Amino acid sequence: xxxxVETEVTQALIREIQRDGNLRITSADSADIVVxxxxxxxxxxxxxxxxxxxxxxxxxxxxxxxxxxxxxxxDQLLMKRSVKGENTFLLVGDLVSAKRSALPxxxxxxxxxxxxxIIEYW
Numbered sequence: 168x169x170x171x172v173e174t175e176v177t178q179a180l181i182r183e184i185q186r187d188g189n190l191r192i193t194s195a196d197s198a199d200i201v202v203x204x205x206x207x208x209x210x211x212x213x214x215x216x217x218x219x220x221x222x223x224x225x226x227x228x229x230x231x232x233x234x235x236x237x238x239x240x241x242d243q244l245l246m247k248r249s250v251k252g253e254n255t256f257l258l259v260g261d262l263v264s265a266k267r268s269a270l271p272x273x274x275x276x277x278x279x280x281x282x283x284x285i286i287e288y289w
Contacts, residue, residue, distance in 0.1 A: 169209045175270055176206060176231065179278035189286050200245060201238050202285065207249070208232035211266060214255060228255045229266065229273045235281055237288070246288045252277020 180202075184190045195201055209231055213224030230253040237246040254272035258265050 172206055172209055172231065172270065172274070175274040176204070176233065176277060179271070179274040180204075180281060183275070183278035183282045187282050187286070189289075190282070195240070198240055200285075200289070201240065202281075203236040203238070204281070205234045206231065207234050208251075224258060226255060226257050227262075227265070227269070228253055229269045231273050231277045233277060233281070235284065237285060246285070248284055250277060250280045250284060252280055 181192060184192055210229070212228050212230070213226070214228050215224065215226035217223045217225050230251055232249060232251050235246070235248050235250055236244065238244055252273050253276055254269045256265060256269040256272075
């Protein structure tokens, strides 16, 4: 239900694969493995509240969850894992804008964790 999450996560994953250098992005026809992903959760939870107003949060944690499947080009299952990425941020301005600015960091953390799991397995 959150707009552009899948786009942000996909772009972050591509950047992380390129940054890491152990894997290479190529077409599915010439790839040794294919990574499939499904975003399963997008959770925003308060972490810290204002002292003078205990019902008003001032810090939040954004967590993105995904199920990742890695298969060979012959469709043999190599790995299936649930992975999470998160970012903690202070509320500055309105919640929608703060959440939008926190999304790239949470997506980047998720992408890092995905690549790390693939490299550990591979």
